[in-house]
Amino acid sequence: MSILEIKNLSYKYGVGTPFEIDALDNISFSVEKGEMVAIIGHTGSGKSTLIQHFNALLKASEGQVLLEGKDINESRESAHKARFRVGLCFQYPEYQLFESTVYKDIAFGPANMGLDKAEIDRRVRKAAEFVGLKESMLDKSPFDLSGGEKRRVAIAGVMAMEPEVLIMDEPAAGLDPRGRKVILDLIKNYREKTGSTVIIVSHSMEDVASVADRIIVLNKGRVAFNDSVEEVFSHEKELREMGLNIPQITKIFSELRSFGFNLSGNVYTVDDAAEEILRYLHKGGN
C-alpha cells in the first residue's frame, strides 16, 4: 500500500469573496514508502497549498488524502495524529522559532507528542547532531544564530518528531550555493539513515534532480508530469512554457548528444558531468 495517496484533491482560496481562486484542481498521485519525491512548480503553482493538505492543516474542498489507506480528515484525532506522522517543515522555517534556547525549540514538537523526558532528550540531541549543530549551540538563544543556523534548528525541530513522511517546503530557498548543497545533502542523508519517505518542494530543478527518485510537476494547480527525473527532463519545451528550466549541464549534454557524442542522458550535476566525460574519454570516444 502507498504510504500517502492523494485522490482528486481540489482547493479554493477565498471562497465567497471577490478574490476567490482555484489553487488546486483535481490532483491525484501517490507516494510509496521510502520514496524521495520532488514537487516542482513555478511560483504560485500551488506547491505550498498542496503539502499543507498532507497533514490536515488545510481541508480540501473536494477529494481525499489517505495516509496508509486511512482518510486523515476522518476525525479531529486522526487529523491531529497525522501532524506527528507527517512532518512538515515550512518555507523559511527560521521565522517560526520562539523558545529561549535552541534545545527547547527543537523539543517543542516531541514534547507535544507527549513523550517522556529521556526520549525527548535523545531525539533532540540526535536531530541536532544530524543537522550539524554543535552541543554548545543547544543552550544559545535561537535568535542569536545566523540565518543558515536558524534554518537548521527549525529543520531539526521537525526531524526530532521522527515523522514517517518528512515534507520540506523549499528547504534551500535563499541560501548560497554551498548552503544549498549542505541542506540537500543533509536531507539525502536523513533518508538513507532512517528510511523515511521524503517529499521535497522546490522550484529549482538543479536542486532536486540529483536527489529525487521521482518528480511531480505542478502547473497552475494541476499535475503536469509525474514521472522519473529522466522522463520529466525530456519534456524541456513544455517545462519551459511552465516557467521551469532543466539544469544547464543537462542541457549541454543533450546538445552534445545531438552532435553525435555517445553520452548518457541522465547528467544533472557538474560532478556527474565530469564523471561521464572521463568515462567517455577512457572508452576512447565511443
Add this chain to the structure above:
Amino acid sequence: MIKDITIGQYFPGDSFIHKLDARAKLIVVFLALVEIFLCKNFLSLALVVLFAIVSVAISKISFRVVFKGMKMIYFIIVLTSILQIFYNDEGTVLLDWWKIQITTGGIFTAIFMAIRIICLILVSSLLTYTTSPTTLTDGISRLLSPLNKIKVPVDTLAMMMTIALRFIPTLIEEIDKIMNAQKARGADLDSGNLVQRAKALIPIFIPLFVNSFRRAYELAFAMECRCYNGNNKRTRMKQMKLSWRDAVAFVIIAVMLAGIILLNHFFGAVI
C-alpha cells in the same frame, strides 16, 4: 477565519464614490454620521437609510460583502436593541412579568437604534471600502495640517498611520503562517481551558513580535537610507484636487440635513 474580517479593507474601483476627493469624502462621511444622530423619527431615519443604500449601490460594492463584514457587530446591535427594550417604558404595555415590562415605546426605540447603528456602520465602512489606506491618511493629514501651527507633527503622525495600516494584511498573513507552522509541530491551539489556550499562543506571538521588530528596523533603515526626514515639507506624487463630484456630494448632504430637520419638526419624535 481570520481572513474573513473585511472591515477596514479596501475594494478598488472607479465609481462616483471611489473618485471623490479623500478630504471631501471624510467631511461628507463625518456630516452623514452627525445627521444620523440628528434623526428623531422613522421618517427622517428612512431618509438616512435611503442615503446609505443608494451610496452602497453607487459604490458597486456588493451588499453581500458589506453585510458579511458586519457579522462581528451583529452581537453589539442585538445587545443595544435589547437594552433599549427594557429602558423605555412609554406607550402601551405589551408584557408585564415580574420586574420586566415591555412596551410599544421600548420596541420602537429598539428597532430605531438597530437601524441607526446599521446605518452608522454602513456609511463609515463605505469610507474605508472605497478609499485606499494611503489616500485616507493623506486626506486626514491634509485636513489636520492647520494643527502644524501649534507644533503637532501631523505629517509624522500620518506617516506612522500609513505604515501601520500598510502592515495589517502582512501581519494577518504572518499570523496564519506561524499558526500553521506550530500546528505542524503538534501545537494544539483550539482545545483545553483558558490558561492552556493562552499558553498555546506563546509560540505564535513570540515569532510574530520578533519578526515585526525586525521588519520595523529594516523599514526604518531603508527609509533613512533614502533620506526620509519627518520634518521636511513633503510633496505628493498624487495631488489632491476638488472636482464637481465633491460639490455634488456636499449638496446632497446639505439637502439631507434640511430634510431631516423638516421631518423632525413636522412629525412626532420616537426618541
